[in-house]
Amino acid sequence: xxxxxxxxxxxxxxxxxxxxxxxxxxxxxxxxxxxxxxxxxxxxxxxxxxxxxxxxxxxxxxxxxxxxxxxxxxxxxxxxxxxxxxxxxxxxxxxxxxxxxxxxxxxxxxxxxxxxxxxxxxxxxxxxxxxxxxxxxxxxxxxxxxxxxxxxxxxxxxxxxxxxxxxxxxxxxxxxxxxxxxxxxxxxxxxxxxxxxxxxxxxxxxxxxxxxxxxxxxxxxxxxxxxxxxxxxxxxxxxxxxxxxxxxxxxxxxxxxxxxxxxxxxxxxxxxxxxxxxxxxxxxxxxxxxxxxxxxxxxxxxxxxxxxxxxxxxxxxxxxxxxxxxxxxxxxxxxxxxxx
Amino acid sequence: xxxxxxxxxxxxxxxxxxxxxxxxxxxxxxxxxxxxxxxxxxxxxxxxxxxxxxxxxxxxxxxxxxxxxxxxxxxxxxxxxxxxxxxxxxxxxxxxxxxxxxxxxxxxxxxxxxxxxxxxxxxxxxxxxxxxxxxxxxxxxxxxxxxxxxxxxxxxxxxxxxxxxxxxxxxxxxxxxxxxxxxxxxxxxxxxxxxxxxxxxxxxxxxxxxxxxxxxxxxxxxxxxxxxxxxxxxxxxxxxxxxxxxxxxxxxxxxxxxxxxxxxxxxxxxxxxxxxxxxxxxxxxxxxxxxxxxxxx
Numbered sequence: 342x343x344x345x346x347x348x349x350x351x352x353x354x355x356x357x358x359x360x361x362x363x364x365x366x367x368x369x370x371x372x373x374x375x376x377x378x379x380x381x382x383x384x385x386x387x388x389x390x391x392x393x394x395x396x397x398x399x400x401x402x403x404x405x406x407x408x409x410x411x412x413x414x415x416x417x418x419x420x421x422x423x424x425x426x427x428x429x430x431x432x433x434x435x436x437x438x439x440x441x442x443x444x445x446x447x448x449x450x451x452x453x454x455x456x457x458x459x460x461x462x463x464x465x466x467x468x469x470x471x472x473x474x475x476x477x478x479x480x481x482x483x484x485x486x487x488x489x490x491x492x493x494x495x496x497x498x499x500x501x502x503x504x505x506x507x508x509x510x511x512x513x514x515x516x517x518x519x520x521x522x523x524x525x526x527x528x529x530x531x532x533x534x535x536x537x538x539x540x541x542x543x544x545x546x547x548x549x550x551x552x553x554x555x556x557x558x559x560x561x562x563x564x565x566x567x568x569x570x571x572x573x574x575x576x577x578x579x580x581x582x583x584x585x586x587x588x589x590x591x592x593x594x595x596x597x598x599x600x601x602x603x604x605x606x607x608x609x610x611x612x613x614x615x616x617x618x619x620x621x622x623x624x625x626x627x628x629x630x631x632x633x634x635x636x637x638x639x640x641x642x643x644x645x646x647x648x649x650x651x652x653x654x655x656x657x658x659x660x661x662x663x664x665x666x667x668x669x670x671x672x673x674x675x676x677x678x679x680x681x
Numbered sequence: 682x683x684x685x686x687x688x689x690x691x692x693x694x695x696x697x698x699x700x701x702x703x704x705x706x707x708x709x710x711x712x713x714x715x716x717x718x719x720x721x722x723x724x725x726x727x728x729x730x731x732x733x734x735x736x737x738x739x740x741x742x743x744x745x746x747x748x749x750x751x752x753x754x755x756x757x758x759x760x761x762x763x764x765x766x767x768x769x770x771x772x773x774x775x776x777x778x779x780x781x782x783x784x785x786x787x788x789x790x791x792x793x794x795x796x797x798x799x800x801x802x803x804x805x806x807x808x809x810x811x812x813x814x815x816x817x818x819x820x821x822x823x824x825x826x827x828x829x830x831x832x833x834x835x836x837x838x839x840x841x842x843x844x845x846x847x848x849x850x851x852x853x854x855x856x857x858x859x860x861x862x863x864x865x866x867x868x869x870x871x872x873x874x875x876x877x878x879x880x881x882x883x884x885x886x887x888x889x890x891x892x893x894x895x896x897x898x899x900x901x902x903x904x905x906x907x908x909x910x911x912x913x914x915x916x917x918x919x920x921x922x923x924x925x926x927x928x929x930x931x932x933x934x935x936x937x938x939x940x941x942x943x944x945x946x947x948x949x950x951x952x953x954x955x956x957x958x959x960x961x962x963x964x965x966x967x968x969x970x971x972x973x974x975x976x977x978x
Contacts, residue, residue, distance in 0.1 A: 362814030485955035490947030
């Protein structure tokens with residue numbers, strides 16, 4: 342177990358280095374902004390001495406490395422600035438909007454994995470047969486669809502033409518008024534069940550279908566392609582060849598021996614795919630007016646709201662780093678070889 | 682030092698290799714289809730001023746939001762502009778953006794990867810840790826921030842996407858270089874006194890071309906998607922430019938009444954990106970001898 346501990350410590354240190362790097366990049370970005378941060382802070386009609394005063398207050402007159410340390414202190418202390426638009430601390434806004442995005446990203450991820458991973462396994466085990474070519478084509482086509490466009494197409498078809506699903510939003514307005522969901526986790530599907538709100542649950546479920554589908558289109562193809570290639574690698578291993586030589590039935594080989602070993606790389610696939618879902622959220626949310634981080638960021642872009650934009654990039658990177666860390670550690674736990 | 686090994690025999694072998702690759706590409710119906718589609722899109726982009734039925738910025742307020750008809754096969758937009766003509770001109774912007782993004786990313790990432798893989802040690806560590814930091818960000822989010830800070834425009838969004846993409850090429854080139862370094866021809870070049878720089882750029886760089894080309898071809902599709910995404914959010918091309926993503930953004934608000942406005946530009950983004958991805962996939966198979974042998978060619 343000594344080597345496992347050493348691995349975990351090494352991995353944590355690596356993560357720390359990456360986090361410092363992220364903060365350095367965002368610090369750099371927030372300082373090279375084309376306009377003067379101090380001038381932005383005091384507003385449009387400020388006088389020169391006001392800007393000078395703001396520069397002192399914001400610490401912009403200090404040397405760059407001191408500025409960076411101040412920036413780090415505020416970052417760790419959760420003082421991420423105030424949104425110019427909402428006039429609330431950015432961190433509060435983010436905590437408010439993040440669960441909506443996470444819920445959507447997870448829903449998209451579930452759809453993508455349920456379709457992509459089995460198709461990938463089938464394609465790999467029927468390599469170079471018709472079904473393999475078909476699923477590869479499917480994989481390529483799905484990663485080529487602009488998510489914001491497929492979102493609009495889904496709206497046209499399921500909302501406008503068929504009238505089956507709601508056009509946008511997270512909840513119907515009458516449900517939100519009559520049966521509002523009490524906030525526990527911020528995930529509507531979870532909270533409505535926890536609080537026994539069985540009017541809101543089906544409504545929230547109907548609302549999440551279209552955005553989750555739009556989001557899943559890209560991740561579906563990605564997980565299909567990645568599962569296919571890892572599965573092909575596994576099927577090429579010597580122990581599979583040996584198993585075949587011993588006359589063990591093909592299905593036992595594929596689903597007992599091969600899949601078990603393909604699950605570990607598939608975890609990595611899931612991590613990468615989730616990263617993409619999180620990115621896709623930024624475009625899909627805007628189309629569906631989904632009250633999450635994506636829509637929040639889009640409004641900030643339109644309002645030239647600097648602190649929000651920079652903070653969102655930090656939080657997005659933070660989520661990806663944490664997910665990768667968790668996945669890596671799970672992998673070590675599952676696969677004794679990685680510990681070495 | 683290439684003269685040391687190059688004879689007429691090698692030239693012939695190289696020629697045969699190229700013929701084999703061409704054969705592989707044309708034999709695969711999907712790859713062939715993708716080439717035809719890309720040919721058509723490139724043709725459309727180059728000849729847009731001559732083949733588009735209407736001028737790109739010409740508006741006619743009496744014909745706004747006309748549904749698709751014989752006169753306007755893709756309908757018209759809120760200023761009565763012909764969407765087909767604008768889609769044709771849009772091909773110019775999207776192809777240009779895609780190529781520029783990939784070229785900039787390759788130009789930064791590839792040499793850095795070769796240097797990291799060849800030199801190893803501290804130089805490698807520093808370069809690779811920097812790429813790790815960039816790759817920790819979801820690339821569209823980082824691109825969004827950079828495009829925002831630079832100020833919204835087509836060129837700035839291209840720069841922003843490139844800044845987030847080069848690390849992928851660094852990783853790719855580093856891995857290949859590290860294995861090439863062990864090969865006999867590198868050893869031989871060193872033995873005859875070629876400098877490190879000479880070895881890197883004359884022997885290693887050319888040998889990492891194939892995987893870079895495959896990756897770059899696929900990335901052209903993704904680059905077009907990313908560019909359209911930023912334009913859709915208002916951080917890329919600005920009105921009245923006929924950019925596909927921007928047109929979809931314009932069609933979004935009238936999606937229930939004028940479905941054609943967002944639909945047609947999106948179809949073109951989709952088929953162009955799909956064609957690049959298919960071509961990249963076909964190229965990978967044609968260029969990778971391991972995959973080739975398995976397919977029994």
